[in-house]
Structure formats: C-alpha cells, structure tokens
Amino acid sequence: MNNNKIGFVESVSLTLIVIISHILLNLPNEILGSTASSGPLNVIYISVLAIIVFLIFNKLFSPFKGKDILDVAEFVGGNILKKIVSIIYTLYIIFIAGILLLNFANTLKTIYLQDMPTELICLVFILIALIANQFGFKSVTITNAIILPFIIVAILIIFFALSVRFVPERFFPILGYGANNTFVLGLTNIFAFGEILLLFLMRSNYIDANDSKKIGLTSIILSGIILFLSITSLLLIFPFATGGEGILSIYMITRSIQFGTFFQRVDAFFILIWVLTFFAYISVLLAFGLKITNKNVKAEKSNVPAFLIGLGIFVVTLIPQNIAQIRFAENVIYKYSCLIIVFGMSFVILLLGYLKKNKKGMVTIRS
Numbered sequence: 106m107n108n109n110k111i112g113f114v115e116s117v118s119l120t121l122i123v124i125i126s127h128i129l130l131n132l133p134n135e136i137l138g139s140t141a142s143s144g145p146l147n148v149i150y151i152s153v154l155a156i157i158v159f160l161i162f163n164k165l166f167s168p169f170k171g172k173d174i175l176d177v178a179e180f181v182g183g184n185i186l187k188k189i190v191s192i193i194y195t196l197y198i199i200f201i202a203g204i205l206l207l208n209f210a211n212t213l214k215t216i217y218l219q220d221m222p223t224e225l226i227c228l229v230f231i232l233i234a235l236i237a238n239q240f241g242f243k244s245v246t247i248t249n250a251i252i253l254p255f256i257i258v259a260i261l262i263i264f265f266a267l268s269v270r271f272v273p274e275r276f277f278p279i280l281g282y283g284a285n286n287t288f289v290l291g292l293t294n295i296f297a298f299g300e301i302l303l304l305f306l307m308r309s310n311y312i313d314a315n316d317s318k319k320i321g322l323t324s325i326i327l328s329g330i331i332l333f334l335s336i337t338s339l340l341l342i343f344p345f346a347t348g349g350e351g352i353l354s355i356y357m358i359t360r361s362i363q364f365g366t367f368f369q370r371v372d373a374f375f376i377l378i379w380v381l382t383f384f385a386y387i388s389v390l391l392a393f394g395l396k397i398t399n400k401n402v403k404a405e406k407s408n409v410p411a412f413l414i415g416l417g418i419f420v421v422t423l424i425p426q427n428i429a430q431i432r433f434a435e436n437v438i439y440k441y442s443c444l445i446i447v448f449g450m451s452f453v454i455l456l457l458g459y460l461k462k463n464k465k466g467m468v469t470i471r472s
Contacts, residue, residue, distance in 0.1 A: 109242045110312045113320055118250040119307065119389055120324035123300045125256060125331060126386035129379055130208050133335045135436050136294050143281030144336045147291045152329030155298040158448065159321045162305070165455035168462040171314040174305040174451060175400055177458040190454065191401035194302070195394050197446050199414060201299075202390040203421025204434045206230055209383050210422070211431065217376065227422040231415045234387040238395060238411050242310070245392045249385050256385075257331070259378045264334045271341035297332060298325060299443035305451060306393055391415060 111119075137144040169177050175194075179187035210226040218226060237245055280287050304321050311317060391414055398410040425431045 109310050111243065111246045111307065111310050112312050113316050113323075115246040115250045116304075116307060116311065116316070116320045117324050117327070118253045119246060120300045120303050121257075121327055121331075122249055122253055122382065122385045122389055123303065124297070124328045125260070126205060126209075126382050127297070128332055128335050129382060130205060130212070131432070131435060132297055132332070133339050135440075136297065136332075136336060137340060139282075139294070140287055140291055141281035142276055142278055142340060143287040143291075144340055145276070145333055146279065146281075147287050147294055148297075148329065148333045148336055150288060150291065151295045151297060152325065152333070154292070154295055155301065155325050155329070156322065158295070159301060159304070159325055160318075162301075162452065162455055163318050163321060165452075165459040166305075166308065166317070168459060171309060171311075173307065173309040174454060175397065176309065178454050181454060181457045181461060188401055190450070191397050193446060193450070194306070195397050195401075195414070196417075197302075197442060198390050198394045198397070199417040200421055200442070201439055202387060202394075203418045204425075204431065204439055206383070206387060206418065207422040207425060208431055208435060209379075211428065213376075213380070224419075224423065227419060230383060230387050231391075231419055233384055234391045235411055235415045237384075237388040238391050242392050242396060245388050249389060252381060252385055256378055256382050259374070260331070261334070263375060264338050267338050267342060271338075273341065275341050293440065293444060295448070296440045296443040298328060299447045300328065301325070302447045302451070303389075303393060306396065387418070391418070 133144075136147060140147045166172075166177070169180070172180075175187055175191055178190040206227050207223070210223045210230070213226060214221060214223050237248065301321070304317075304324065308314070308317055311320070391411060394414040395411045398414065402410075425434055
C-alpha cells in the first residue's frame, strides 16, 4: 500500500486533469447555454459554493484521518454498505469516462479522422489506459503530474493569445438571462466540480493526511480559474456560443490564432494537447475505478478488474446512437447523477459517519 502513497502535486494533478478534459469538450457551452453573458459570474459563484461544500465535507471527514469515503461507508453500514457504495461509484466513473470519451472521439473523427470508426478511436484510448494502469496507481499519478504542466501552459498560451480579440461589451447584460438563471437554476452548474469525488477517494493515499484540506482547496481554486478563463474566452469571442451546441467551440477559437507567419496552425498543436489530455483522463478514471474495485474485493494488487472496467467504458461508448443522445447523456444524465451521487450520497454517508463517530466518543467519555 505504501507504493500507492501520493504527494501534494500528484493529488492536485489527478483532479485537474479530469476537469480540464471536460472543459475541452462541452462544459463551457453547457454553462453558457443556461446563463449567457452571466457565465463568468456564475463560475465565480459555483466556485465559491464548491469551496464551501468541500470545507463542510472536509469537516465531516475530520474524525476519519487517513481514511477515504469507502472506509467511512464501511464504518457506517459495514461491509454491505461499503460494497453498495463501491459499485455505485464504479458505475458512475465508468459512465462519465465512457460518455466523455465518446464525445471526444466523435469530435476527433470530425476534425481529422473521418475514415476511422469512432469505436476504434475509443478502443485505442482504452487500451493505452489499460497498459498504463498495469504499472500501478503510483505510476499513473506520476505520469499525470509530469504532463499536466505542459497541458496547462499550452491552454493558457492559447487563451491569452485570444485576448486581443475580446469584445468586453459581451459581458453585458451582467446577469445574462437573469438572476434566477445565474444564482438559482445556475446552482446546478456546481456539477462542474464533480471531480471532488476523486478527493474523497484518494484521502487514504496521501503521504501526509494533514494535506487533505490544502489539496482540496488548491484543486478547486485552480479548476475554477481554468473554467473561468475558458468561459470568458468563448463569451468574448463567440457570442453565438451562449445558445448553440458549440461542440467544437474551444477548437474553433484556436483556429483563429496566429503567431506571425511561421506558426499559423495552432489548432494542430491544440489537437495534440487534447489527445494527450484524454489519454491521461481515461488512465486516471480507470485507475480510480480499479482502486475502488480492488478495495471492495480486498485485492489491492490485482489488475484483473481493470479489464472489466475498460470493457464497461467501451460498452458505454456504444450506447448513444447520435450527437443528440451524447449531449443528453452528458448534459442531463451526467449532470444530475453527479449532483445526486457525488454531492448528495457522499454527504449523507459522511454526515452519518460523523454523527456515529461523535456518538461513540460521547459514550466512551461517559463510561
């Protein structure tokens, strides 16, 4: 188990790679579609809420130092509850990995690989992720921590290169479709921080258990900044992105970037970064699915379940038959399953664990 211990940088990297992958697909358009010009304001709002939610969750975790949410579930309801929660989390991870991979594969096929079947593109990514995971959880985290800085730097260069084309007037009206859409209905956009689940699952892997709060806050703040930059760039360049599907929106804005006469095809460089990001994304989610499954069956060193999880991800990519179904799966099913499972179910488990632990402590003191 010591070989699976990870530090601060590795832990933050795992969270960031997942949200960056979602940002590079349809997340900015999903938020802009419901908030319009108040999208950047909504991101600030949900980022603050995500920080508050994390601090509450972190407080509920306080009696379980060095334990993850599966350990808390076992404390609350024994091995049976632990198995049920493990299965739910695993299925959730398989679903989101499959849906985002399919979305990415369709986009990649549209841009460059018109003659390659979408299923084959998905299969290649899954196979590479399976190979990466054969070297263990630690190897995946280290590799991810190495490549993530390059991905972030590339994205920041692209976004800041667009700043000369920004039209600040598109920030108005500041409340977009209204205060209700921004602050009430817009509350559901906190699903953008669903990667908080990884923070719950990797707590038992921290080298220093005292770093949990710092890791969580850093992950959420950096994720919020990247999401804010993405949405602001789209809003200030493409006003139509506030109401359309925009399946290639981030890619489209890169096609307009030029650095002199020597480097004009920035979009090709972006695709390279995009592919690298998704290799890391699938590897990370597969690693967590494997971690949950192995802990559930108490077989920490087994990689056999990885192939079943990879198969599950591939099956999910085969279910949607068209772009409309992919959008529904990502923008509706993914969104609300995240709110229910990550924020709802996890909160109930932690609250029950916290209350039960405190009750035990009070009984001990009285005795």
